[in-house]
Amino acid sequence: MRVALIQQRYHGSKEATTKKTLDLINRVEGVDLVLLQELHQAPYFCQEESTDWFTLAQDFEIDLEFWRWVSEERRIVLVASLFEQRAPGLYHNTAVVFDKGKIAGRYRKMHIPDDPGFYEKFYFTPGDLGFEPIETSVGRLGVLICWDQWFPEAARIMALKGAQILLYPTAIGWFDDDPQEEQRRQLEAWITIQRSHAIANGLPLVAVNRVGFEEDRSGCLKGIRFWGNSFACGPQGELLIQLSTDQEESGVVEIDLDRSREVREIWPFLRDRRIEAYSCLLERYCDGSEKNR
Secondary structure (H helix, E strand, C coil): CEEEEEECCCCCCHHHHHHHHHHHHHCCCCCCEEECCCCCCCCCHHHCCCHHHHHHHHHHHHHHHHHHHHHHHHCCEEEEEEEEEEECCEEEEEEEEEECCEEEEEEECCCCCEECCEEHHHCCCCCCCCCCCEEECCEEEEECCHHHHHCHHHHHHHHHCCCCEEEEEECCEECCCCCHHHHHHHHHHHHHHHHHHHHHHCCCEEEEECEEEECCCCCCCCCEEEECCCEEECCCCCEEEECCCCCCEEEEEECCCCHHHHHHHHCCCCCCCCHHHCHHHHCCCCCCHHHHC
């Protein structure tokens, strides 16, 4: 499978940003799958809490048709990350998978953060579609979104349900006031946790992150500098490609889905899981309080 990683910045408007996205897609040839970053049409508006931003989701159906057309014209499987208005007052952070002109499936983000500069709980309700791999012409895709990347349970369930590759559209970055050492720790943690998901599940993984500085319109914070570093790794966590910290890029990587079988045969983690001993995972915290209620 030839996979394209499209890493870009926000260009001040949906139209200008989409034009750049298409330009970056057009730079790659002979690819089977294109992965775009989280909320790729818009600024990362979750830096503030404002109902003004809900208007961005009103074009969800129009956006579906546009990106469906892009996948059809280029004969690719395309993973787009869109702001979905499901009903007035009900919104999702949704990844939609298009397969050469057809909608193969969608995933609604399950883990929703609420941190300074990342006020996503104000905008998105948790997804209700579960962790279900999406069947496409290039394989079964385990699509997750950004904050999901910190939770091993999400990747594990996708693997147990037959996903052949893990995909993460992402928007994560630094505050410029953070010390350089802290910035380095955050980036290394982000890469390490995702490589760990690949290793633990014997699956290749691709993560695409945005780049560029985006100012906080509310003025309460000083904005986020998205750190790029989009990457792909194999089923032993080996890095196959890693993009820059600050440049818009199209990266292409060859991924051998058959290699997962070979790796799982020498590292049979799924075989050796002790599922009868994992009931504690269904509790918030294993201090016995759930049983005493």
